Amino acid sequence: MHQPLLPDQALIRQRVSLAPFTSFRVGGAADWYAEPRTLDDLAYCTRWAASEGLPMTVLGAGSNLLVSDAGLRGLVISTRFLKKSLFEEDLGQVTVSAGTPLPALSRRLARRGWQGFEWAVGIPGTLGGGIVMNAGAHGGCMADCVLNVKVLGPDGLELWTPEKLNYSYRTSSLQESNYVVVDATLKLSPGADPKQVMEQTNCALRSRKSSQPYDRPSCGSVFRNPTPHSAGWLIEQSGLKGYQIGNAQVAHRHANFILNCGDAKAQDIFDLIRHVQSEISDRWSLMLHPEVKMLGEFQGA
Numbered sequence: 001m002h003q004p005l006l007p008d009q010a011l012i013r014q015r016v017s018l019a020p021f022t023s024f025r026v027g028g029a030a031d032w033y034a035e036p037r038t039l040d041d042l043a044y045c046t047r048w049a050a051s052e053g054l055p056m057t058v059l060g061a062g063s064n065l066l067v068s069d070a071g072l073r074g075l076v077i078s079t080r081f082l083k084k085s086l087f088e089e090d091l092g093q094v095t096v097s098a099g100t101p102l103p104a105l106s107r108r109l110a111r112r113g114w115q116g117f118e119w120a121v122g123i124p125g126t127l128g129g130g131i132v133m134n135a136g137a138h139g140g141c142m143a144d145c146v147l148n149v150k151v152l153g154p155d156g157l158e159l160w161t162p163e164k165l166n167y168s169y170r171t172s173s174l175q176e177s178n179y180v181v182v183d184a185t186l187k188l189s190p191g192a193d194p195k196q197v198m199e200q201t202n203c204a205l206r207s208r209k210s211s212q213p214y215d216r217p218s219c220g221s222v223f224r225n226p227t228p229h230s231a232g233w234l235i236e237q238s239g240l241k242g243y244q245i246g247n248a249q250v251a252h253r254h255a256n257f258i259l260n261c262g263d264a265k266a267q268d269i270f271d272l273i274r275h276v277q278s279e280i281s282d283r284w285s286l287m288l289h290p291e292v293k294m295l296g297e298f299q300g301a
């Protein structure tokens with residue numbers, strides 16, 4: 001079998017546990033793991049994985065991921081150290097690097113009196129993950145403010161327009177692609193009273209904290225909302241609140257959340273997702289589709 005050539009070891013490390021880098025706090029090790037701090041380093045990582053024929057996974061804040069207990073093969077690239085932002089006040093535009101946390105960006109914009117990003121304050125992901133997932137809350141979403149996205153692909157850097165991103169509810173054409181989001185330019189509305197924008201931002205956060213469990217590791221909403229009822233409503237009506245497999249539990253406070261109540265295994269969470277799907281299918285004749293990305297191998301998949 002071909003053994004990968006040893007990469008630049010200051011940049012790419014072998015066998016790194018992914019559990020600390022996911023909001024569920026579960027999952028095994030990546031065969032190879034890198035945290036590039038520059039675009040050149042990011043490009044080196046993608047070239048090395050391609051030249052060795054290794055699969056590549058990009059990790060933002062890991063807040064929408066369930067990584068299997070067996071970990072991930074190939075190279076995992078974390079964007080967490082790519083955090084620059086460039087404001088163009090006169091244009092109402094800001095260009096933000098992929099690893100920038102959405103809550104910090106939302107607060108920063110509010111302090112400057114820029115409107116249009118208050119909704120993102122409680123989403124614990126990065127700009128890159130938000131772009132890929134079309135993250136949204138409180139009636140706002142990424143698609144509303146994206147002007148363009150710089151991606152790194154097999155042929156180098158490209159600038160993608162919203163048309164090419166093909167946004168709809170929690171999806172974009174970047175999902176399941178081999179492109180890495182490098183940065184994105186957002187169009188927002190400067191010139192408002194910072195106090196007022198900050199108050200709207202705080203209000204969004206308060207409303208989430210009163211209805212969603214933030215005290216235990218989770219991935220936020222596990223399932224996409226079908227219509228006409230929300231996934232949470234269907235799960236609650238099916239009597240599944242509090243249902244537990246191992247230390248993975250359907251949250252009492254919000255039935256579309258699954259919590260890691262201690263040392264849950266990724267497999268427990270996976271089994272609970274399947275159990276909820278099967279109960280909902282039996283009772284309501286509809287299949288709930290996970291919003292969370294399940295990566296790696298699971299028994300019964």
Ligand SMILES: Cc1cc2nc3c(=O)[nH]c(=O)nc-3n(C[C@H](O)[C@H](O)[C@H](O)COP(=O)(O)OP(=O)(O)OC[C@H]3O[C@@H](n4cnc5c(N)ncnc54)[C@H](O)[C@@H]3O)c2cc1C
Binds near residue numbers: 065127181
């Ligand atoms: C408590 C809690 C509340 C939440 N509330 C919401 C909510 O209100 N609304 C909502 O939409 N989501 C919510 N989420 C889910 C999650 O925060 C979002 O989906 C977020 O956009 C994921 O960003 P991330 O950086 O964590 O991405 P990850 O979870 O790290 O990755 C998600 C996907 O994006 C890909 N990806 C990440 N970065 C890049 C990149 N730079 N280039 C290419 N691909 C990339 C990954 O490979 C993966 O496929 C919540 C999660 C939690 C834990």
